[in-house]
Amino acid sequence: MISVEGVHKRYGSVHALRGVDFHVQKGETFGIIGPNGAGKTTVLKILLGLVHPDRGSLTVGGLDSRQHPIGVRHLIGYVPQTDGFEERCTGRESLEFLSRLRGVEKDRVGEHAAAVGVEHLLERTVGTLSGGQRQRLSLAAALLGDPPVLLLDEPTASLDPRATAGFRDLVERLAGEGRTIVLCSHFLADVERLCNRVMILLDGRVEAIENNRESATAELTLLAEPGTPIRSVRTKRPSLEERFLRAVRREPNVDGE
Numbered sequence: 649m650i651s652v653e654g655v656h657k658r659y660g661s662v663h664a665l666r667g668v669d670f671h672v673q674k675g676e677t678f679g680i681i682g683p684n685g686a687g688k689t690t691v692l693k694i695l696l697g698l699v700h701p702d703r704g705s706l707t708v709g710g711l712d713s714r715q716h717p718i719g720v721r722h723l724i725g726y727v728p729q730t731d732g733f734e735e736r737c738t739g740r741e742s743l744e745f746l747s748r749l750r751g752v753e754k755d756r757v758g759e760h761a762a763a764v765g766v767e768h769l770l771e772r773t774v775g776t777l778s779g780g781q782r783q784r785l786s787l788a789a790a791l792l793g794d795p796p797v798l799l800l801d802e803p804t805a806s807l808d809p810r811a812t813a814g815f816r817d818l819v820e821r822l823a824g825e826g827r828t829i830v831l832c833s834h835f836l837a838d839v840e841r842l843c844n845r846v847m848i849l850l851d852g853r854v855e856a857i858e859n860n861r862e863s864a865t866a867e868l869t870l871l872a873e874p875g876t877p878i879r880s881v882r883t884k885r886p887s888l889e890e891r892f893l894r895a896v897r898r899e900p901n902v903d904g905e
Contacts, residue, residue, distance in 0.1 A: 650695070655669075657852075663707060666865035670847050672828060678845055679828040692771040696799065709796065723797050724797045725797070735785075738771055739772060759793055797828045798822065798828070798830070800833075819842055836888045844856045845859050848895045858888070
């Protein structure tokens, strides 16, 4: 569904991305993690068409981002870390305004609000909503037009534990419907629970792409040799935090930084 190949991006003397390659399969939930300055924001901006790579290519749903930028945008729904809703507008007014921008009939606003459980909040002003309610409203906005791809940028950063759990459940349900989801987050527990695979970015490079679903089973396969008596089996799967810290500690000092 998403293919990024050999992408480089500079901002003046800062080399933000240094030959980034990754592919996201249709229906996959794919995580992007890395320390501050690793290039995560630049990757998201390139996926959204807000900036163009200096070198390399990007396709979404088979469409090249340079040749079909509008087509690519229609395939993607975006949930930012901080929503841009007008505080004095109601939830309905906010979604209807965004539906006009996306060319979606405004009578579908209620349908998308119901899909994420905020239909009862549409007549309230945005400024009266909690952080979790606003984030769900933002997700309803991202779903306008039924895009097959969702980009989530730090979606639980401002949420309390209860709202975070609710948002995770919602993302899992959307993934179960077959949507392709790219999740960028500093909260490794969210990434470990939700993502099939995780890309670790360090200093603009792909340090590793980890499979979240295979680590434990690999150990069992090695132990279960034919004819080997097994009295007990205990597996310890390294956490995503452990794998991330190992990658960070391996990173050499680049360009004297």
